[in-house]
Amino acid sequence: ETGVTQSPTHLIKTRGQQVTLRCSSQSGHNTVSWYQQALGQGPQFIFQYYREEENGRGNFPPRFSGLQFPNYSSELNVNALELDDSALYLCASSFLQGTQYFGPGTRLLVL
Amino acid sequence: AQTVTQSQPEMSVQEAETVTLSCTYDTSESNYYLFWYKQPPSSGQMILVIRQEAYKQQNATENRFSVNFQKAAKSFSLKISDSQLGDTAMYFCAFMKHRTGRRALTFGSGTRLQVQP
Numbered sequence: 001e002t003g004v005t006q007s008p009t010h011l012i013k014t015r016g017q018q019v020t021l022r023c024s025s026q027s028g029h030n031t032v033s034w035y036q037q038a039l040g041q042g043p044q045f046i047f048q049y050y051r052e053e054e055n056g057r058g059n060f061p062p063r064f065s066g067l068q069f070p071n072y073s074s075e076l077n078v079n080a081l082e083l084d085d086s087a088l089y090l091c092a093s094s095f096l097q098g099t100q101y102f103g104p105g106t107r108l109l110v111l
Numbered sequence: 112a113q114t115v116t117q118s119q120p121e122m123s124v125q126e127a128e129t130v131t132l133s134c135t136y137d138t139s140e141s142n143y144y145l146f147w148y149k150q151p152p153s154s155g156q157m158i159l160v161i162r163q164e165a166y167k168q169q170n171a172t173e174n175r176f177s178v179n180f181q182k183a184a185k186s187f188s189l190k191i192s193d194s195q196l197g198d199t200a201m202y203f204c205a206f207m208k209h210r211t212g213r214r215a216l217t218f219g220s221g222t223r224l225q226v227q228p
Contacts, residue, residue, distance in 0.1 A: 033215065033216070035216070037155075041220060041221075042115075042203050042205075042218030042219055042220050042221055043157070043203075043216070043218050044218075045215035045216065045217070048213055048214070048215060055213050056213025056214075056215060058215065088155045090155065090157060092157075092216075094214075097213070097214035098214075099144075099146070099159065099162055100207075100216060101159065102148075102156055102157040102158070103156065104154070104155055104156045105155025105156060106155075107155065
């Protein structure tokens with residue numbers, strides 16, 4: 001059984017640029033959730049995808065957007081990067097909206 | 112809205128000893144899930160430690176890990192028995208509603224646990 005994978009592991013961007021992060025869900029899972037974890041804090045919910053549609057969103061601006069593909073993998077896109085977007089981005093997959101299992105995360109640094 | 116509070120930013124325990132991490136939460140929901148996740152040092156991955164369903168009165172147990180779930184007090188503490196060096200990590204308490212539709216995890220701010228040899 002393959003766990004949740006994320007790519008890339010690390011990323012450095014400059015302010016104003018755009019970034020795409022990728023996530024492959026665990027085998028048998030059909031729901032993907034994305035979280036942002038700033039340094040020293042707990043993760044904050046960004047949004048969730050189920051059946052290729054957004055199924056709930058946290059308190060994040062529209063420049064945070066996502067996709068889910070037919071194979072249940074997902075992308076997180078962030079436009080017009082700001083310094084405060086520097087964080088660990090975590091993807092979690094689940095079956096329907098059950099227990100969430102996390103990937104290793106992508107560390108984004110915005111300069 | 113739900114809130115999760117972890118009032119112990121850091122804790123330390125000797126190897127083989129027992130330690131309890133505290134978590135309280137606030138919600139108007141009657142049915143929900145509670146979780147403990149660990150995040151090892153230098154690793155971003157959140158690893159599921161234990162899960163509790165609010166409608167179950169029996170406290171969940173997973174090997175050396177057990178919880179003390181007090182629904183009326185909205186308290187959900189994690190007990191680690193026979194602590195091992197590999198238990199050194201950040202521990203996060205999390206809440207999730209039990210209903211259809213969006214099921215987002217709400218996390219506390221975490222407790223850093225150091226297991227001393």
